Amino acid sequence: MSNTSMNVSVIGTGYVGLGTAALLAHLGHQVTGIDIDNQKIEQLRNGQVPIHEPGLDALLESVKGNLDWSTSYDSVARADVVFICVGTPPGKDGTPDLQYVASAAEKLAPHLNGHAQVIVNKSTVPIGTGDYVQRLLEDHAPGYSHERHRVVSNPEFLREGTALQDSLYPDRIVLGGHPDALQIMARLYAPLIEQTFTPPASAPRPETYTRPAVVNTTLQSAEMIKYAANAFLALKISFANEIAGLCERVGADIEEVATGIGMDTRIGRRFLNAGAGWGGSCFGKDTAGLISAGREHNYNMPILQAAIDVNTRQRQVIIDKLIRHMRSLKGKRVTVLGMAFKPDTDDLRNAPAHDLIARLYQLGATVTAHDPIAMPRARREWAHLTYREASSVQDALHRADAVIIATEWQEYRDLDWSALLPSMRGCVIIDARNIIRTPIDAHVEQIGRNAPAAVPVTR
Structure with a gap:
């Protein structure tokens, strides 16, 4: 030693x-x-x-x-x-x-x-x-x-x-x-x-x-630094998602907007990605923890509560986009690509995919889910959910009426959609992570922006 x-x-x-x-x-x-x-x-x-x-x-x-x-x-x-x-x-x-x-x-x-x-x-x-x-x-x-x-x-x-x-x-x-x-x-x-x-x-x-x-x-300041840092990052993500909703309505592109404001060194580009919202073990828990601390001291924290509310709403935004295309989900096959809350981990805590799967089943859909890493953990931790586990992306998309991309795994970024789409029964893709960058022959919805202009769908 x-x-x-x-x-x-x-x-x-x-x-x-x-x-x-x-x-x-x-x-x-x-x-x-x-x-x-x-x-x-x-x-x-x-x-x-x-x-x-x-x-x-x-x-x-x-x-x-x-x-x-x-x-x-x-x-x-x-x-x-x-x-x-x-x-x-x-x-x-x-x-x-x-x-x-x-x-x-x-x-x-x-x-x-x-x-x-x-x-x-x-x-x-x-x-x-x-x-x-x-x-x-x-x-x-x-x-x-x-x-x-x-x-x-x-x-x-x-x-x-x-x-x-x-x-x-x-x-x-x-x-x-x-x-x-x-x-x-x-x-x-x-x-x-x-x-x-x-x-x-x-x-x-x-x-x-x-x-x-x-x-x-001091002890107290160190403890506060951790909570405040995570709460601020959660605020940035929720802010991006709130601006994304308005971008869709006025014809702006959230990625261009985020890039533009992120060039301001006082703001920065990181954590301004719109999508399905934040998940994992930290942001939700720590933001709620700060609100709880404020409540103990009779101190209201409305900005932090708004961040949580926007993040919760974002899950429903994705479902609403799907329903606009499909009207009813009863009897439909919907595939969720990605289960972990972010790529390169198998952590399922507060993952958007959990809420999406639960809501899709509640609305009458038959749900198939796939993840490159997290499926074994999901068998243990998501046993209360009803879905079919797909052995591959090809298996997940076979005869699907619609797809939701819930996690931005590199494997999903690299998909050859022209080879995969013919196996689907429908042609609706809700890209909740804005990872599709080239036109494909499908109805693609993204968050806060128009999807790449696609060839007219003939199926």
């Missing part, structure tokens, strides 16, 4: 936990990943990664000498830093559920040792959770010391599908807590901050990248 190497425990082996463990192991630290799910731990010990994230399996394999996996919290006793990377799902009123954070804190506390240890909230948590975790450590750690056992907020800003690049070459590292604890975190992240590590083959360092900014702040 090198002089700069530290012992780290990572509690939780989901998207954030696995990414954190892989990153820290690659930086040269000795890492133990902890999860109460025996099956998941056995998978990881056998080299099987339970989630789909490009490059993660190769990175975990390359650093396996620095990694251990366990269902026990024993490694916490020798850890210099303990990361809490567990889920904080929203309750019915949008308030984040902290039961998994509390459970992790209570279980790690008895293992805290006599040396200086930092407990890091990596999970997205409500403002004030750092203080809450500190109190839990006081109550459950027999040898608790306020000077030795500090809580830090270190939110993640990873995008699923590009998590390795985001982890290794971040825009910024946000650290909130006591200065003594932040010094330990600076040592832990030194190879990342100084960019002295060797880039993995699966995630080369961008040519123009130098080093991340480091934001040292």
Whole structure:
């Protein structure tokens, strides 16, 4: 073990936990990943990664000498830093559920040792959770010391599908807590901050990248930064979708409009893509979490609520476009291409496709769904939905009356529609991700723009 190497425990082996463990192991630290799910731990010990994230399996394999996996919290006793990377799902009123954070804190506390240890909230948590975790450590750690056992907020800003690049070459590292604890975190992240590590083959360092900014702040500000960042990105997407609706009515093109306003450096082009709306585990949950925090303090947040309302409406916009072409969906075969909330992941949380499939079935359609990666996960997580799983795009489109493109997978961007359309019974395509760029012999509807001028449909 090198002089700069530290012992780290990572509690939780989901998207954030696995990414954190892989990153820290690659930086040269000795890492133990902890999860109460025996099956998941056995998978990881056998080299099987339970989630789909490009490059993660190769990175975990390359650093396996620095990694251990366990269902026990024993490694916490020798850890210099303990990361809490567990889920904080929203309750019915949008308030984040902290039961998994509390459970992790209570279980790690008895293992805290006599040396200086930092407990890091990596999970997205409500403002004030750092203080809450500190109190839990006081109550459950027999040898608790306020000077030795500090809580830090270190939110993640990873995008699923590009998590390795985001982890290794971040825009910024946000650290909130006591200065003594932040010094330990600076040592832990030194190879990342100084960019002295060797880039993995699966995630080369961008040519123009130098080093991340480091934001040292309070617990509360660090927690707020994470929520506010995600809420602002959700606002941008909902804003683009709201403008797209008006573009359709006045004859403007949302992509040209987004490009034009995005050239303003105060705005930027990213996250101005109109489509089916945002999904995933962060934007909806974190926006609702901020609204919930405002409600606790008798503070109304109408802009954030509007962002959620527009995003919910966007699902119905897609259904409405389909109904305008087909009148009734009873007895019709409708194919949904894409189930994951975005490409290059198998994450189904808050995916637009879920709501589309549910609504199509409710309206009497027979639904077929396809996704290059997410179908196995959907069998487990979407068992409550009624749809037929297609083995291929060709199978999905066979005898379909209509198609909805719900996820912008590269495979769907590259489709040869001239070869696929003859197998369909109908010729309606609702391109909810605006990925069809050349004219095809079908009725194509896009979001906020006219589809490429097509050859007149003769079928």
